[in-house]
Every structure is written in C-alpha cells, then in structure tokens.
Amino acid sequence: MKDIIEIQNLNVNYLIKKNENVYALKDINLKIKKGETVAIVGESGCGKTTLANSLIKLFTLNAEYYGSIKIDGEEILNKREKELQKVRGEKIAMIFQEPGASLNPVFSIKEQIEETIKEHKEIKDKAILKNMSINLLKEAGLKDAERIYNSYPHQLSGGEQQRVMIAIALSCSPQILIADEPTTALDVTVQAQIIKLLKNLREKRKLTTILITHDLYLAMELAERIIVMYAGEIVEDNFIKSKKDAKHPYTRALFEIIPDIKSNKKVFKVIPGDIEDMREIKNQCYFANRCKYAKKICFEKHPGLKKEKNYFIRCYFPVKR
Amino acid sequence: MKELLVIKNLKKYFLIENVFSGKKDIVKAVDDVTFCVEKEKIVALVGESGSGKTTVARCIAGLETKDTGEILYEGKELSFDTKEKRRKIQYIFQDSMGSLNPRMRVKDVIEEPLKFHFDLKGEELKNKVNEYLYSVGLNENFKEKFPHELSGGQRQRIVIARALTMQPSLLIADEPVSNLDVSIQAQILKLFLDLNKKEKLTILFITHDLRIVKNLADYVIVMKKGKIVEMGEVESVFSKPKSEYTKVLLSSIPGMDR
Numbered sequence: 308m309k310d311i312i313e314i315q316n317l318n319v320n321y322l323i324k325k326n327e328n329v330y331a332l333k334d335i336n337l338k339i340k341k342g343e344t345v346a347i348v349g350e351s352g353c354g355k356t357t358l359a360n361s362l363i364k365l366f367t368l369n370a371e372y373y374g375s376i377k378i379d380g381e382e383i384l385n386k387r388e389k390e391l392q393k394v395r396g397e398k399i400a401m402i403f404q405e406p407g408a409s410l411n412p413v414f415s416i417k418e419q420i421e422e423t424i425k426e427h428k429e430i431k432d433k434a435i436l437k438n439m440s441i442n443l444l445k446e447a448g449l450k451d452a453e454r455i456y457n458s459y460p461h462q463l464s465g466g467e468q469q470r471v472m473i474a475i476a477l478s479c480s481p482q483i484l485i486a487d488e489p490t491t492a493l494d495v496t497v498q499a500q501i502i503k504l505l506k507n508l509r510e511k512r513k514l515t516t517i518l519i520t521h522d523l524y525l526a527m528e529l530a531e532r533i534i535v536m537y538a539g540e541i542v543e544d545n546f547i548k549s550k551k552d553a554k555h556p557y558t559r560a561l562f563e564i565i566p567d568i569k570s571n572k573k574v575f576k577v578i579p580g581d582i583e584d585m586r587e588i589k590n591q592c593y594f595a596n597r598c599k600y601a602k603k604i605c606f607e608k609h610p611g612l613k614k615e616k617n618y619f620i621r622c623y624f625p626v627k628r
Numbered sequence: 629m630k631e632l633l634v635i636k637n638l639k640k641y642f643l644i645e646n647v648f649s650g651k652k653d654i655v656k657a658v659d660d661v662t663f664c665v666e667k668e669k670i671v672a673l674v675g676e677s678g679s680g681k682t683t684v685a686r687c688i689a690g691l692e693t694k695d696t697g698e699i700l701y702e703g704k705e706l707s708f709d710t711k712e713k714r715r716k717i718q719y720i721f722q723d724s725m726g727s728l729n730p731r732m733r734v735k736d737v738i739e740e741p742l743k744f745h746f747d748l749k750g751e752e753l754k755n756k757v758n759e760y761l762y763s764v765g766l767n768e769n770f771k772e773k774f775p776h777e778l779s780g781g782q783r784q785r786i787v788i789a790r791a792l793t794m795q796p797s798l799l800i801a802d803e804p805v806s807n808l809d810v811s812i813q814a815q816i817l818k819l820f821l822d823l824n825k826k827e828k829l830t831i832l833f834i835t836h837d838l839r840i841v842k843n844l845a846d847y848v849i850v851m852k853k854g855k856i857v858e859m860g861e862v863e864s865v866f867s868k869p870k871s872e873y874t875k876v877l878l879s880s881i882p883g884m885d886r
Binding site for chain 1: 676677713809810811812813814815817818819821835836838840843844863866876877879880881882883
C-alpha cells in the first residue's frame with residue numbers, strides 16, 4: 308500500500324515572546340498508509356493537536372515550522388493559502404472537539420452544509436444541492452435528515468451537532484478524516500454511537516482516519532495503530548490491542564491511570580510529577596523524572612526513536628510483556 | 629442516624645415559553661425521585677445529559693427551589709436560614725474557570741470564606757490557608773497566583789480547597805473532572821477518595837463516566853428523563869444490571885468488551 312501521509316523531521320516552534328521560542332513538535336517522522344486508522348494519544352500539551360493541525364497547515368500566526376509533510380506525494384508546507392484550500396476539505400477533512408463551537412450559530416444547517424459543496428464542487432442547482440445535503444446527513448446517521456436540514460445549531464443536541472460536522476466533513480469526499488477529540492464533549496452513549504459511525508464510514512468510504520484522544524481505551528476501539536506522544540515527540544508507534552502490547556513505560560502508565568472497570572479495589576493510580584517545562588529541555592529522556600523504570604542513562608542522554616520488529620519506540624528500557 | 633440526606637418524591641418542573649410563538653411546554657426535569665445518602669459514603673448520580681441529575685443536585689444545594697416533595701437533611705427539612713446551615717452543603721461545578729473570580733488571587737479566594745464564617749485573622753488565617761492548600765496537594769507558591777495562571781487541574785483543586793474551608797458535611801461534585809485530561813482526572817479523583825477516607829466527607833458525585841463510578845463510589849443512582857431507573861450498591865449494579873438503560877450505559881464504555 309502507498310503512504311498517503313509522509314512526515315519527515317517536522318519541527319514546530321511557537322514564538323511566545325520576542326526572541327523566546329517554545330517548541331511544540333520535535334523531529335516527527337511518520338508514515339501513514341492509505342486506508343489505515345491511526346490514533347494519536349497523549350496528555351494535554353503533548354503536541355497531538357499541533358500535529359493534526361500541521362497536516363492541513365492550520366498553524367497560528369506565531370508558529371514556525373521546519374521539515375516536510377507530504378500528502379499523497381504533494382508537499383504541504385510550501386503551498387500558498389489558496390492552494391491549501393483545495394487540500395483542506397477535498398483531501399483532508401477535520402472534525403473538532405466542540406461541535407457547538409464549530410458551527411456558526413446564525414446560519415441554518417442547510418446553509419452551512421451547502422456552502423462547502425458550492426465552494427468546492429461548483430454546483431449551483433438548488434434541488435441537487437438539497438439532495439446531496441440530505442444524503443450526507445443520512446450517511447452521518449441522522450434519521451430525520453429533513454428536520455435537521457432546516458434547523459439551526461442551537462436546536463440540535465450535542466450528538467446531532469457532531470453528526471452534522473461529520474456530514475460537512477464528508478461533503479467534499481476527502482481521503483483523510485482527522486477527528487480531534489470528537490467525543491470528549493459528549494455523553495458515553497453518544498460517544499459510542501459516534502465511534503460506531505466513524506468505523507462504518509471508514510469501511511464504506513475507505514477513509515484514512517486519524518483519531519486524536521487522551522483515552523487509550525477509546526483509541527483502541529477504533530484504531531489498530533496507536534501513536535503515543537509525550538512532550539512534543541513520538542515515544543511509541545505500535546499496534547496495540549491490549550495493555551500488554553504497550554512497550555513504553557509512559558504508554559503503560561496511561562493505561563494504568565484509566566479507572567479499571569473490572570477491578571473491585573477503590574484506588575486511583577496517578578503518574579507522579581508534571582510534564583516537563585518545554586522551555587528548559589535538558590539532554591535526557593523527558594519522561595525520566597516520572598518514570599519508575601528510569602536508570603542512570605535515562606538522565607544523561609536523550610533516547611532516539613528506534614525501530615524494532617514492527618514498531619517504533621523511544622526508550623532505553625522498554626517494558627517486557 | 630445513618631442517613632445524612634433523605635429525598636422523598638422530589639419534583640421539579642420547568643415551564644418553557646417560546647418567546648416568539650408564545651407556546652408553553654413543561655419539562656419534567658426531576659419527576660418523583662426518592663433516594664437517600666448515607667453518612668461518609670460516596671454516592672454517584674449517573675445519567676446522560678438532560679436526565680435531571682444536575683437539577684436534583686441543585687435542589688439539594690438550594691440553588692433551585694423544589695416544586696413538591698421533601699428534602700430531609702439530618703432528619704429535618706432542609707433550609708438555609710442560618711450561616712451555619714449554609715456552609716454545611718458545598719457545591720463544586722464542572723467549569724473551574726467559571727467558578728473562580730478572575731480578579732482574585734488564590735490567597736483571597738481561600739481567605740474570604742474563612743474570614744466570613746470563622747472570623748479568622750492574621751497569623752491564624754495565614755496558617756489555615758496554607759493548610760487547605762496542602763490538603764489539596766498544592767503549596768504556598770500558588771497563593772499569589774490568579775486563576776488564569778493555573779492549569780485546569782490546579783484550578784479545580786483550588787475550588788475544592790475553597791469548598792473544604794467551610795468544613796462541609798456534604799460535598800456535591802457536579803462533573804468535576806469531565807473537562808480534564810485523563811492523568812489529571814486520576815489525580816483529582818484520588819483527592820476525592822482521600823477526602824472521603826480521611827476526612828470522612830460525604831460526597832454526592834455527578835458524572836456520566838461509569839468507569840469513574842466503579843472505582844470511586846459506594847452507591848450508584850442511574851437516572852433517565854427525570855426518573856431513577858436503577859439504584860443500589862456499585863458492585864451489584866455493575867455485575868447484574870437490572871434495567872435495560874443501565875445495560876446500554878455499561879456497554880457504551882470504551883474497552884468494556886476487552
């Protein structure tokens with residue numbers, strides 16, 4: 308299979324004050340095959356959203372970037388804004404955490420969904436537009452598509468709003484769908500429905516899906532390949548089906564802090580300490596201060612991303628099964 | 629007496645009036661709810677959004693007036709007519725940024741209730757503030773900070789510290805961790821568990837995440853559309869759910885089939 312996304316040595320810095328940089332991403336190397344489902348997992352501030360945003364160059368003004376991102380063989384980083392509009396939507400579509408904030412409150416769903424189709428496909432016939440919109444809404448699992456089509460965002464529930472966002476994302480038949488924490492603002496039952504919908508869409512449309520989340524169990528529901536990020540770096544890139552497959556101590560720790568539904572003990576495990584201050588990076592493993600397996604070398608030299616049999620890991624002492 | 633709080637046939641309806649058409653509609657937010665909260669236990673109130681779990685909690689805290697029914701607190705009808713009674717029930721909201729005054733320093737946030745309720749001054753007040761900061765896992769360095777300088781988890785800790793200054797007997801926590809990251813969630817939940825064990829604090833915990841309930845609560849109450857569909861001890865509800873709705877909720881947990 309061909310690689311649809313190819314990221315080489317991507318570095319992203321944010322300028323926070325005059326002459327003061329803080330890095331958000333460091334030496335990201337990543338290849339994603341066509342049709343693959345990948346989850347990017349990590350705590351807040353680890354750079355997972357920055358990584359997703361950089362795929363469609365949604366950088367904020369104070370960001371500097373180095374390296375290369377190729378989508379379908381085309382370089383993204385040196386494209387101009389106008390050319391990028393073609394990539395956004397037609398190649399890559401994105402859905403965000405808060406559906407309520409992504410929809411414009413003063414326009415009806417009809418206008419918002421048709422706007423995208425008009426912009427990208429240059430269709431003007433009203434009947435065709437309506438037909439397309441209704442079909443998209445139905446595909447996103449909205450049964451009474453007719454009612455939704457004529458409503459305003461505030462008249463819909465959170466789950467319905469997120470489905471509308473998915474319908475809009477699908478409107479330009481993208482090849483890649485990025486879902487940035489699509490369910491954190493939603494209830495458990497609705498969360499399960501949205502994940503099921505994303506699964507169906509992946510099968511039907513052969514979408515390459517990238518899910519961003521902090522919940523490892525949710526990631527495993529949808530994706531086979533899981534990329535774990537810590538302090539702006541990839542620390543593990545592995546096919547994880549259960550806790551035992553995780554090799555990096557940080558991934559293990561992430562598994563452990565999620566309350567275990569099967570245990571009867573009333574305890575909450577925590578990862579001690581805080582994430583490193585990214586402004587004062589030393590030459591050491593960034594996770595070492597919080598890691599229970601850390602030895603002397605972990606504090607002396609920053610580990611590189613090593614390739615093992617079928618996974619990548621950035622650790623001197625990977626956890627054995 | 630074992631029960632701290634008894635709720636009998638509580639009802640709260642809201643009248644929704646459409647400004648343009650004048651159409652009126654009744655929303656039965658809480659419809660005949662009966663349950664009790666035992667002392668020194670953690671009770672979880674679970675349900676989807678719109679199930680009425682927050683309205684129940686707001687009625688208990690006096691933020692909403694009930695329509696009919698009884699709320700008995702330590703055997704007596706709940707009222708907030710004295711200073712003493714008002715501080716006994718404390719409420720923690722989901723949005724920590726919204727519940728802290730952006731122009732008050734952490735120090736002032738925690739000092740204010742101590743001054744008002746316990747007339748503390750000078751050195752004594754200072755020590756108390758430090759004590760409460762330590763009890764939620766923070767230290768003196770945070771005293772001069774403003775809410776926007778803190779992370780979400782730290783802010784939620786400040787809110788908890790402020791609630792603790794009142795020496796409450798019942799703490800109502802309304803989705804206190806749903807805005808937080810998993811690792812921060814675990815830290816805050818651990819804090820709640822410690823408060824319950826060490827300080828013998830009774831907690832009414834509102835959430836939609838059943839994974840938390842299993843590891844935190846002693847009792848669970850499942851609500852749907854203003855009614856209680858199931859309640860009981862956590863272990864028995866999780867191992868043998870009786871209602872269909874609880875089964876749906878349980879099957880929606882990510883990683884449940886693993």
